[in-house]
Amino acid sequence: MATIPVHDLMIKDLQHAEFDIIALNGKGERNYDGIVPHRHNFFELLVFSEGGGVHEVDFRDYDIMPNSLHFVSPTQVHKLKANTSKGFVLCFTHDAVYSSHEKSRNFANEFPFYNFNVFTPHLELDRELFKEIFDLVISMNNIFNSDHPYKKEIIRSYLNIVLLKIKHYFLENAHVDEDDVKLTHHGITAFKILVDKYYSTDLNVQGYSDKLRLSPNYLNSLCKKETGKTAIQLIHERVLLEARRLLYSTNLSVKEISFALNFKDVAYFNRFFKKNMSITPSEYRQHTSLN
Numbered sequence: 001m002a003t004i005p006v007h008d009l010m011i012k013d014l015q016h017a018e019f020d021i022i023a024l025n026g027k028g029e030r031n032y033d034g035i036v037p038h039r040h041n042f043f044e045l046l047v048f049s050e051g052g053g054v055h056e057v058d059f060r061d062y063d064i065m066p067n068s069l070h071f072v073s074p075t076q077v078h079k080l081k082a083n084t085s086k087g088f089v090l091c092f093t094h095d096a097v098y099s100s101h102e103k104s105r106n107f108a109n110e111f112p113f114y115n116f117n118v119f120t121p122h123l124e125l126d127r128e129l130f131k132e133i134f135d136l137v138i139s140m141n142n143i144f145n146s147d148h149p150y151k152k153e154i155i156r157s158y159l160n161i162v163l164l165k166i167k168h169y170f171l172e173n174a175h176v177d178e179d180d181v182k183l184t185h186h187g188i189t190a191f192k193i194l195v196d197k198y199y200s201t202d203l204n205v206q207g208y209s210d211k212l213r214l215s216p217n218y219l220n221s222l223c224k225k226e227t228g229k230t231a232i233q234l235i236h237e238r239v240l241l242e243a244r245r246l247l248y249s250t251n252l253s254v255k256e257i258s259f260a261l262n263f264k265d266v267a268y269f270n271r272f273f274k275k276n277m278s279i280t281p282s283e284y285r286q287h288t289s290l291n
Contacts, residue, residue: 097156194208
């Protein structure tokens, strides 16, 4: 039974596995293992100085352009067909961005371009800004491959500068109001984090409201106010996304997928999927395999 591979961040020369940087040299060498659909338990920032190839993220293809950035969040399924492109892939965890006294900060809220539910996972930059960011990435690569005693601290500083420069450009060009991002209710953020963690074991609003110590009605009203959708709609969207990922990226049977997602039987899963996608799981798999 083949499932979607999950790549861990394992670094031999750092005390904790928090950061890695991989060069894309454009020579067709497999210096980045991305040709098979997979996901990570960390964030990725792909910095392309030269284009060529395609980056597939959650069922959609994005052409790789020069002076562009691509973003991949944990749980997303992607593959990189980019033997001719050049640049770097930055791999990092929450701990690589925040120091020990900042652990409670929410990365996705602070850097909304990693919100894959709302925004496309790429940006094309003007040449001047890209050069600024690329120079910082090169400096980061140099310090990463050194034995500097403050390597981790310097990398964290560089990484924050890069992310903040991207954020400034993003907020100016994606027509997103920073106050709207900041004002997202902390209960909704906590709910989405829980859904991402428990979507395959808990399909009911009551279970999440209990974990959040909120009433189901209050949780629903928060969801409706912040997203325009009910809590159960957000749960179903996450389950549906995972079902599509598994149908597209694995050879698991429809029955195996339905059980993996905690449906009581395959008929119920088929009805759920068809109600939301207008086609059955088998039809969806056949359609995506042809594209």
